[in-house]
Amino acid sequence: MALNRLVAGNWKMHGLSSDLGEIKKIARESRQYPEVEVALCLPASLIERAARAVPGFPIGAQDVHQAEDGACTGCISAPMLRDAGASLVIVGHSERREAQCESNAEVRAKAEAALSYGLGVILCVGESAEIRDAGQAVETVAAQLDLSLPPQVDDPARLAIAYEPIWAIGTGKVPTPAEIEDMHAALRQRLDVAYGEAGGSVRILYGGSVKPSNASEIFAVPHVDGALVGGASLRAADLIPIVAAAAAVEGAPIIA
Ligand code: PGA
16 A cells, blocks of 8 residues: 655644634645645644544644543643544654653653554654764664654554754754755664564654755655645645645655
8 A cells, every 4th residue: 555645734832713714724725635645733722623623634733641641730641632633643843852851761652652542643853963963863863763663553654753853943954865865764774673564654754944945855855755844834825835745756655
């Protein structure tokens, strides 16, 4: 079975009820590109209303707690996200790894919990500018992936990895195609080691300053199976050209 490319928007801490019209527009215009899977990961406060507003369009969250329920003030569990209408969740975004001090072990537990409740997972990894400058990006990110991956996955098509260099997020800076290819090839190899043949069905997204102007070049890089898009996902006028660029790349990204 061929898997489609995945373009997921990460709205971060943006979005009020007045933005539901834009969400509807993104869902409607995405339908022109059935060969691309499009999703929006929204602030928790908007998930239920968005899921009701765009039935059938994947709405996701940006974090999840690893426990099912309990004394965890301010946290949201996987069954709660499902209950609100979410079908996927981002885990291990660098903004959370840094500001909330999330460890690889915690990210792994969150991914496991989300998958076990039937959510899709976008698991983020990526290096700092210092690590890149020291020439240690590939081994650092590969090790981060090894320690963050759930030990097993029943349905690998529900897991995606997002390679997001921290220095590229929101900065307008993007690695060269060769740097992206080297990293994605290394991550693909780690997925094969972790899951065997099933690892081939885990999509690897690139994230960090993906824009309409650079999307075609990024999607043409081998082993790039989609994108995680921050700033450019807030408006249909920016996101839909990125989806169109994903649709225009020859061939399916990976074969399950
Ligand atoms: P950006 O964010 O596209 O605004 O760089 C990407 C992300 O943080 O997921």
